[in-house]
Amino acid sequence: xxxxxxxxxxxxxxxxxxxxxxxxxxxxxxxxxxxxxxxxxxxxxxxxxxxxxxxxxxxxxxxxxxxxxxxxxxxxxxxxxxxxxxxxxxxxxxxxxxxxxxxxxxxxxxxxxxxxxxxxxxxxxxxxxxxxxxxxxxxxxxxxxxxxxxxxxxxxxxxxxxxxxxxxxxxxxxxxxxxxxxxxxxxxxxxxxxxxxxxxxxxxxxxxxxxxxxxxxxxxxxxxxxxxxxxxxxxxxxxxxxxxxxxxxxxxxxxxxxxxxxxxxxxxxxxxxxxxxx
Amino acid sequence: xxxxxxxxxxxxxxxxxxxxxxxxxxxxxxxxxxxxxxxxxxxxxxxxxxxxxxxxxxxxxxxxxxxxxxxxxxxxxxxxxxxxxxxxxxxxxxxxxxxxxxxxxxxxxxxxxxxxxxxxxxxxxxxxxxxxxxxxxxxxxxxxxxxxxxxxxxxxxxxxxxxxxxxxxxxxxxxxxxxxxxxxx
Numbered sequence: 001x002x003x004x005x006x007x008x009x010x011x012x013x014x015x016x017x018x019x020x021x022x023x024x025x026x027x028x029x030x031x032x033x034x035x036x037x038x039x040x041x042x043x044x045x046x047x048x049x050x051x052x053x054x055x056x057x058x059x060x061x062x063x064x065x066x067x068x069x070x071x072x073x074x075x076x077x078x079x080x081x082x083x084x085x086x087x088x089x090x091x092x093x094x095x096x097x098x099x100x101x102x103x104x105x106x107x108x109x110x111x112x113x114x115x116x117x118x119x120x121x122x123x124x125x126x127x128x129x130x131x132x133x134x135x136x137x138x139x140x141x142x143x144x145x146x147x148x149x150x151x152x153x154x155x156x157x158x159x160x161x162x163x164x165x166x167x168x169x170x171x172x173x174x175x176x177x178x179x180x181x182x183x184x185x186x187x188x189x190x191x192x193x194x195x196x197x198x199x200x201x202x203x204x205x206x207x208x209x210x211x212x213x214x215x216x217x218x219x220x221x222x223x224x225x226x227x228x229x230x231x232x233x234x235x236x237x238x239x240x241x242x243x244x245x246x247x248x249x250x251x252x253x254x255x256x257x258x259x260x261x262x263x264x265x266x267x268x269x270x271x272x273x274x275x276x277x278x
Numbered sequence: 279x280x281x282x283x284x285x286x287x288x289x290x291x292x293x294x295x296x297x298x299x300x301x302x303x304x305x306x307x308x309x310x311x312x313x314x315x316x317x318x319x320x321x322x323x324x325x326x327x328x329x330x331x332x333x334x335x336x337x338x339x340x341x342x343x344x345x346x347x348x349x350x351x352x353x354x355x356x357x358x359x360x361x362x363x364x365x366x367x368x369x370x371x372x373x374x375x376x377x378x379x380x381x382x383x384x385x386x387x388x389x390x391x392x393x394x395x396x397x398x399x400x401x402x403x404x405x406x407x408x409x410x411x412x413x414x415x416x417x418x419x420x421x422x423x424x425x426x427x428x429x430x431x432x433x434x435x436x437x438x439x440x441x442x443x444x445x446x447x448x449x450x451x452x453x454x455x456x457x458x459x460x461x462x463x
Contacts, residue, residue, distance in 0.1 A: 004301075004304075004353050069355075072354050123355040123357060126352070126355075127352070127353070127354070130353065131353075134353075154284055154289050157289055158289055158292045158293045158296065158341065158345070159293075159296075159345065161289075161294075161297075162292075162293045162294075162296040162297045162300070162345065162346075162349070165293060165294060165297035166300055166301055166349070168297075169297050169301040170301050173301060173302065193439075194443075196322075197322050197439065197440055197443050197444065200322040200323075200444070201444070203302075204302060204322065204323065204326075204444065204448070205447065205448060205451050207301075208298055208302070208326060208448060208452075209448075209451050209452055209455050211294050211298055212291075212294065212333075212452055212455075213455060213456070214294070215287060215290050215291050215294055216287065218290045219286040219287040219289075222286050222290070223286050227286050228285070228286050228289075
């Protein structure tokens with residue numbers, strides 16, 4: 001099952017201020033959006049893997065999650081490669097293979113493969129970096145970090161509470177699925193799209209309604225502790241930049257400069273030279 | 279009189295809606311829409327922000343859809359598309375109209391459930407229409423109007439059908455579950 005939660009540890013990523021890790025994610029988004037060249041996309045891809053490995057997250061705990069994510073990414077990349085317009089605006093594509101299924105004509109082109117590989121690396125890099133943030137950041141530190149970034153405290157609380165609830169609801173979903181399967185529920189329903197939608201009801205309804213019924217209890221508990229009584233508030237736990245954060249931010253900004261330089265040198269897509277069929 | 283959109287209850291509802299939408303959506307991100315141009319998937323869970331909009335108002339619905347979509351996309355494929363996040367926010371905001379006009383004691387009535395279904399369809403057209411058109415206007419992966427229209431029809435169609443069926447079911451289930459409970463409606 002999917003494990004999107006904090007794993008306590010003492011790695012450098014664990015010890016970094018959450019704001020530094022927010023910057024890391026934002027920087028990766030910027031770089032991944034800017035880079036189009038497949039060769040350049042390898043750099044953030046490798047960097048993200050090294051970062052994740054350095055966090056020493058127990059592989060046994062997250063193996064299932066990564067298998068699931070790999071399946072999603074593989075499926076979406078394949079679907080987009082075959083069924084969409086990816087690479088269709090490149091003139092004179094190098095066709096590697098083409099085949100017909102029913103009335104649909106599918107073409108595999110070198111350009112399409114190159115773009116698909118780039119997209120796959122882009123998705124993986126960003127997912128890995130996001131997991132670096134979530135797996136190494138104590139949920140109790142999101143709100144103080146966001147408050148330090150001048151996010152209004154009620155907004156910070158929404159994110160803080162949501163990040164606390166995500167692993168709980170993931171567990172609820174797993175428990176509900178097991179309970180329903182014990183009653184004969186089948187995940188893959190037969191009978192078409194309509195049946196598939198109705199098949200989600202035994203999972204979505206119990207988890208959602210149970211969660212919604214707790215809203216008033218949590219709100220009451222917060223109000224009893226005077227939440228919302230003042231326009232500002234302080235936090236029991238706080239975050240502050242250490243030397244390592246300044247060093248990390250300096251490294252991140254230098255990498256951003258390098259990325260800008262590389263973008264000017266390799267501004268567009270790159271397609272591997274493909275031998276023409278004899 | 280309606281309470282503040284940023285009361286403690288609304289803040290918790292935003293967090294719960296966000297977490298629910300993110301968690302329940304991730305398993306359904308394995309169902310891609312083939313005619314769309316990016317990582318766009320069939321999501322029965324669009325009913326979650328729609329329900330939160332209907333029950334807790336447009337702001338809570340919008341935040342649940344917006345942040346829930348950001349988180350589920352990040353955890354599924356690390357993607358960040360601001361216009362699709364806003365589009366998902368609109369999926370929750372539009373049914374919020376009902377928050378102002380429908381009494382909570384009427385939630386189990388057939389007319390209310392029909393309104394929930396209609397609002398789900400309108401929300402899908404507005405939300406996905408915004409996302410698909412901004413994809414075209416800002417050239418986010420789509421270069422032609424035809425591609426944007428194909429994306430709109432596929433994504434809005436699936437979201438509308440999912441919302442049409444599931445939002446009334448969830449609303450009815452919530453209304454029944456809260457019957458007889460103090461301060462639950």
